[in-house]
Amino acid sequence: MATYKKRGYKPKAIKEKDETIEGLEQDSTTAEVFNTLDEGANKAEDWVAGNQKGIFILIGVAAVIMLGYLGYKKFVAEPSAQEAMNEMYSAQKSFDEAVNGVNKDSLYTLALNGVGGKLGLTDIVDQYGSTPAGNLANYYAGMAYLNLKDYTNAVKYLGDFSTDNAALGPIAKGGMGDAFVQLNQLPEAFEYYEKAIAASTNDYTTPMYLLKAANVAQSIGKTDKALQYYKRIKAEFSTSDQAKNIDAFIGRAEASN
CATH class of the missing domain: 1.25.40.10 (Tetratricopeptide repeat domain)
Known part of the structure; x- marks a missing residue:
């Protein structure tokens, strides 16, 4: 898991400059770097937003592959894996709506904390962390925190996510x-x-x-x-x-x- 230092401030936003x-x-040099990183971050957000359906398909495929490795007997022995996937549905729906919606912050918060009696992403990590769904919840939670500008928690959850998937x-x-x-x-x-x-x-x-x-x-x-x-x-x-x-x-x- 990645480590981080506590900071009392965040770098100020850098205004866009002429690219000549x-x-x-x-x-x-530092100002140039942060300007370019901000531009790159915007392009990354545009690409992720524009390809969100494809990303969700990849996430689903990754989940199926990981669950496939468990095998039918493991599902019988460990029903928590299936329970975790069921709990993921509501949290993933809120995350998807946040990506494509208007009230992004509140929707990302719902994805993290849960809604309608369903577990949020952080609870899924806590209760089903050893399952494939719990692993995927780390990814979703990390990206949600990144969008909410909670960078410490973004590092924490993304650092706990493990995958060989070429996109994720x-x-x-x-x-x-x-x-x-x-x-x-x-x-x-x-x-x-x-x-x-x-x-x-x-x-x-x-x-x-x-x-x-x-x-x-x-x-x-x-x-x-x-x-x-x-x-x-x-x-x-x-x-x-x-x-x-x-x-x-x-x-x-x-x-x-």
């Missing part, structure tokens, strides 16, 4: 990286962005977390790593949104190397 090289050079794995690790950025713990953020990169190679999450990892690396003095990741975006993901101004980032990293 001149604009990048006018600000401090990088999103969970990258979510932890985003939370650590907001907690102003950049070395930890860099570590989890790298884990998100390593979890799966695809055209969606890989360039997104490569850019985030590179910008954090630039900020904490890992210029060689930053340059490596910028160049990988240019070489392997040239049609991605993250590649649009990649030459400017490469030039900045080379200048400070």
